[in-house]
Amino acid sequence: MEPNMQMPNIQLLDHSTGLWVEFPAFSTGRAYLIEHPELYVDDGGRVLARLVNRDGVGEQKYFSLLVRLAGTVE
Numbered sequence: 001m002e003p004n005m006q007m008p009n010i011q012l013l014d015h016s017t018g019l020w021v022e023f024p025a026f027s028t029g030r031a032y033l034i035e036h037p038e039l040y041v042d043d044g045g046r047v048l049a050r051l052v053n054r055d056g057v058g059e060q061k062y063f064s065l066l067v068r069l070a071g072t073v074e
Helices: none
Strands: 009-014 019-022 049-052
Touching: none
Parallel strands: none
Antiparallel strands: 009 019, 009 049
8 A cells, every 4th residue: 555545543432431542543454353342332332433534635535444343232
């Protein structure tokens, strides 16, 4: 991947603190496991995420974000 084609960073809302937690930059074609996922899932089973692009204004990114959430909501 070219240096200027870096993926945006992803942040997840930690529902226990109300703060956004930023994760290290992801690489394309890899799967990632988020530790302590229960912090990021609300009572309705939803996850709130945002993508951060620090490459500059007007820099476009094209990618697909595939998410799998598995487990039991109690």
